[in-house]
Amino acid sequence: MGFLKDKRVLITGLASERSIAWGVAQAMKREGAEIALTYQNDKLRSRVEKLAGQLDTTITLPCDVSNDREILELKNSLLSHWSNVDIIIHAIAYAPRNELNGLYLDAVTREGFLTAHEISSYSFAALAKEFRDMICKPHGSMLTLTYIGSIRSMPGYNVMGLAKASLEANVRYLAQSFGSDGIRVNGISAGPIKTLAASGIRGFKKMMSFYENSTPLGRGVTIEEVGNAASFLCSDLASGITGEIMYVDAGFHSVGISPYYSNEN
């Protein structure tokens, strides 16, 4: 069987079959894991229930991470199905749309800054806090999804870049906090993928083609590739890895100037 045989996985951030969370869920299922899914609100409920069917699970639970009570209720509901959980996937990000346009300094507001950091970074610590006693010791792990806009400025990513920088620091501090329990905490920095979170972003298509033409692999990455790396990082195969941000981006982060650069792109 697979390398996640009988592992119990809680996956947040599922919105459609394009979601990175969906790539993670499918890969983990294939490796033998049992899956529970969360959905942000009633609008997403039936969609997530339908996708759950494809993973042979009936555990779908609501959780808007902006609300501590909903995180507590998520834990209590999950406890009625499982006594513990091996793996928690955090695949959630949000900034108000008007923050993701134009130059950072023109777009940023106090409110947008706070929202972006609360939903995209604090929520990872909030989940860790609530699930701390339910995560299996010493083999459990947590994983979040991040983007290179955390360490380099990217046009239009703006306050989300700051929130991802905070999220990546969160990975390191949570790894230390959980280390004595043997629980590992890591992040995957994925290349751009056309998901719902990327739809409607002005210039996304152009940025995507620039990126595809700049990577050593000469292409982008898929949710399946992110799912495979996530499965490895959360498995016992990665027992020596914690506090790490792993790039799954076709090598984009390693390039200075691509030999294929041209003004035609």
Ligand code: NAD
């Ligand atoms: P997606 O739209 O499929 O998923 C985003 C999810 O965040 C949705 O399921 C949405 O319901 C959830 N969410 C937002 N606010 C929430 C809240 N308050 N409570 C609970 N859930 C909430 O898009 P995706 O691209 O799969 O995004 C998943 C993660 O991957 C995000 O952290 C994103 O930053 C990261 N990421 C995406 C890309 C990309 O190019 N698509 C690249 C690198 C990293």
Ligand code: 0WE
């Ligand atoms: O993390 C992300 C996107 C996160 C995101 C997306 C939205 C769209 C809808 C956060 N908040 C919102 N708010 C909304 O109202 N990515 C890594 C994908 C992404 O988003 C970009 C990118 C890339 C890549 C935005 C601008 C430039 C590049």
